[in-house]
Amino acid sequence: MLQHDILIVGAGLAGMRAAIRAAEIPGVNVALVSKLHPLRSHSGAAEGGINAALTPDDKWEDHAFDTVKGSDYLGDQDAIDYMCEQAPAEVYWLEHAGTLFNRADNGGLDIRSFGGAGRPRTAFVADVTGHALLHTLYEQVVARDIFVYEEWFVTNLIVENGVCKGVLAWDIVNGGLNIIRAKAVILATGGNGRIYHGRTTNAWSNTGDGIAIAYYAGVPLADMEFVQFHPTTLKPNGVLLTEANRGEGGYLLNSLGERFMARYAPSKMELGPRDLVSRAEVTEVEEGRGVDGCVLLDIRHLGEAKIMEKLPNTRELCETFLGIDPVHEPVPVRPGQHYTMGGIRTNRWTETIIKGLYAAGECACTSVHGANRLGANSLLDTLIFGRVAAERAAEYCKETPPPQVSDSWLTREEERIQRYLKREGKERLAQIRNELGQSMAEDMGVFRTPERMERALQKVKELQERVKHAPIDDKGQVFNTDLLGAIEIEGMLDQAEVICVSAIARKESRGAHARRDYPKRDDENYLKHTLAFYNPEGGPRLEYEPVTITHYQPMERVY
């Protein structure tokens, strides 16, 4: 019988940080389960850096204010305070664990500027910071001999009477469903960018599986309408070029060679918050000053030496995918889906409304990012709240008996999986996926209108029907990625429905949710989190919840 005290779903930064912390707590048995080998997690693609108030002239309170303002005042300030206050200690923990941070001349940590920050406070490893942190954490997982269910896909949560008792997981390599019982489950499954397939920085595996199963189990999804579009992604494939390009001094130019950000964020220029910069880029293109639907990222003036020291991955990506060397040529970029500020609603201790169920990292909405996330705050978020989730879950485990789970859960889930394999029809799963991505990119993008948002919702509903007629070619047990794709796309369609319904209902513009018909922020009516509850009979049911405000009353947000 597979059983643990704490089971962590997802082995990226949040999941592994939780596992490492849990393994330090005496008497706690912890395991990780992931549909990927931990080192394949998309945390590894993060590039720019991690924020912390490290320098003598900086204060965590300032980092917190920048984060609150960046969130367009939708972030929960108690969670933000905690995250920023804990940040320096976490960065030193990473460094002591061996992370190869870039160094200043005196051998101390080098610091760079990043978007929306009042002063430079981003520690980094060239422009492969996520890769470095992911590997450091996996090294620590190996050092502590923490067990990982590698390439197991969690298909469902086991929840009875409002209490989480474990998961059902499909063994990808061998085939077959298993119950893993657990006193506490931490969801750390990352983002859902493939909802925007074709226009996202995210990996193929970022399908929001944890968000979907929490939703089906009755946990509300918060603020799903707040989708971050990163300003500098490559047109052919959506691959990310880090904000650090701008942090190190790079320019954004329109077709006239102007640094157009002067008109949108005269003080911060290219280092305004991402929602603002993405809107600026789209506006430039709409007004005829784009270059083939893009703007130009120019880092030539940084010089080859600096680029090779601080932005070598950027150079490699441009050469590989565009055949352009950014040392010598500007690079066409445009906004692309990158991050979901929304996700599984938790309190500031990562608890959901289900006892024994926690969520941390991008899949969670705590909310430290509110309506817009600052760059280099996500790596921080995953580590701080991964740790908090472990501590909270461990406390809960101490006063919780081992769960009793009937095997009928297994039987029912096996029948459900069989129904996927027995599907018939003439649709192709890939076609459904492509159409979803295209529709969301076009109609639920940087600027939204009521007609387009409604069209996006109708498209989702159409696809929810059509997917039932998309058969699975692979009927085998061993490594059936076709089956996984079918499960993933259904979860994505339901998340997309939540995004659309939430966006339509929010009649204001705030952070990344920018409406042509309601262009202003409306604190009187909308200083609140959207909560979407699963409703099998009809569409998601919406409720709202106040924002936790400690120090900062909402002000006008200019940069």
Place this chain on the structure above:
Amino acid sequence: MAKLAVKILRYDPEKDPAPHHETYQVEYEKSTMVLDVLFMIKDFVDGSLTYRRSCRQGICGSCAMRVNDRERLTCYTRVAEIIGENGGEITIEPLANLPVIKDLVVDIGPFFAKYKAIKPYLIHDPNKPVPEKEYRVSKERTTHLQQFGACIQCGACYSACPILGSDDDYLGPAALAKAYRFANDPRDDARAERLKIVGNEIGVWRCHTIFNCTEVCPKGVEPTYAIQQLKRMTVQRKLGFR
């Protein structure tokens, strides 16, 4: 768009007695990567075609395969650049030196067992004080170690190494490069122990400087360099120099 014949080594463990090549016809353009070709086939021709993939931008290490008999990251390899190698046909096969599970998916267990064997984590002497803030490490040392830290554990080097073709016990280039990275981190206190782990006939002395690993590494890690340095360090230690 141009036409392309893709020959893929298929293997369904539930049906096939042995792996066999299947050929597909696809179209490609200038920006098409080899991984995109696999998707064209899986998406619209045969959904049972099985391969690992995730980031599609050369950082997760999932999609290393043998393409035209050479280890590459399929997401990072442009069809247009390799189309001339094999008379307009592209052959895609799984990594070598690891058991095949299905189609292009291999069992990475043995690869990661070697990773774990070299103690791939920083080891501090518990008697030495830990600084309140960060350790001081020079820019030069950091830049040097970052070259080896760039390894994404994709397995290309492991597949390319002919020694592993006949000796399952050899630790292999990736594990040894990782051992070098830690043995030279000034914050690490376990150099003697590390050199013991690699200074033997399943470690550094199995390397005969064939350089395949260095040639195929998609991230410029140069494992051959790391291994030769470990040989020097091992000998120096044995002879009592440090």
